[in-house]
Amino acid sequence: MADLIDGKALAAEVTGKVSQHAADLIASGTTPGLAVVIVGEDPASQVYVASKSKRAKECGFHSVQHTLAEETSEDELVALVEALNADPAIHGILVQLPLPGHIDSGTIIQTIAPEKDVDGFHFINVGKLGTGELDTAFVPCTPAGAMLMLERVRGRDLSGLNAVVVGRSNIVGKPMANLLLAANATVTIAHSRTADLPALARTADILVAAVGRPEMIKGDWVKPGATVIDVGINRVPAPERGEGKSRLVGDVAFDEAAAIAGAITPVPGGVGPMTIAMLMANTLVSACRAAG
Numbered sequence: 001m002a003d004l005i006d007g008k009a010l011a012a013e014v015t016g017k018v019s020q021h022a023a024d025l026i027a028s029g030t031t032p033g034l035a036v037v038i039v040g041e042d043p044a045s046q047v048y049v050a051s052k053s054k055r056a057k058e059c060g061f062h063s064v065q066h067t068l069a070e071e072t073s074e075d076e077l078v079a080l081v082e083a084l085n086a087d088p089a090i091h092g093i094l095v096q097l098p099l100p101g102h103i104d105s106g107t108i109i110q111t112i113a114p115e116k117d118v119d120g121f122h123f124i125n126v127g128k129l130g131t132g133e134l135d136t137a138f139v140p141c142t143p144a145g146a147m148l149m150l151e152r153v154r155g156r157d158l159s160g161l162n163a164v165v166v167g168r169s170n171i172v173g174k175p176m177a178n179l180l181l182a183a184n185a186t187v188t189i190a191h192s193r194t195a196d197l198p199a200l201a202r203t204a205d206i207l208v209a210a211v212g213r214p215e216m217i218k219g220d221w222v223k224p225g226a227t228v229i230d231v232g233i234n235r236v237p238a239p240e241r242g243e244g245k246s247r248l249v250g251d252v253a254f255d256e257a258a259a260i261a262g263a264i265t266p267v268p269g270g271v272g273p274m275t276i277a278m279l280m281a282n283t284l285v286s287a288c289r290a291a292g
């Protein structure tokens, strides 16, 4: 049976360190400030955004949430982001995705000042990650958290290891592949058009699942002893728990994979909590940079 990589415990450790450093920074006159913006009423997004604002407060940050109506125009949202860019009390700006269809998310992301882009989605930060300028980049929170979990099992240097990332999103798959590469892994990005995905997955010493398909990755796709990082959070019906009930599952068929892997992240309690912890860490870093 694989070792469990406990994201809840590691996230608590990261958040504890962030709170301590924040207290020092506050004592020296700078309070880290995070602005979280949500447009519309997507229930999952509302839950995520509320946890981000709450955790920021728990870290001692100045935490602001802007909740905008579904009908908000792109111009109005651009104006809000520009006001936050100019606000010296704000060090991190996060606009929750997805945005309603009439707003172009690319336009909004590129409006965020790169030095306040704690999501790491602006071209400047994507470019810095791609060129290995990790000291001044903001790295997207979910892959950054996944890397910290991986470090606990495999260390920082992944030389000689094959990593397969299943999924090519801008939020997870692509930045994850770049981080693995920066850590010297040999990286393959797989996706829905990849030929013989199970065979490719079986070559992976490190298998990262970020596809958003419940339990797609089966036990016999896993190389014995591999480290499996499951980024998926999928809500599926659970009639066995009662009528209308649901449960969360990852992109990996957990029980099967855990019987073969060396270490694996659970869902829930794996990568999910790490995302918010890394957002707090990025906001603290931004405030430290602003304080000089």
Ligand code: GUN
Pocket (backbone or CB within 6 Å): 094, 095, 096, 097, 098, 119, 141, 142, 171, 275
């Ligand atoms: N939606 C899902 N994940 C994320 C994230 O990491 N950041 C933002 N802004 N929106 C998201």
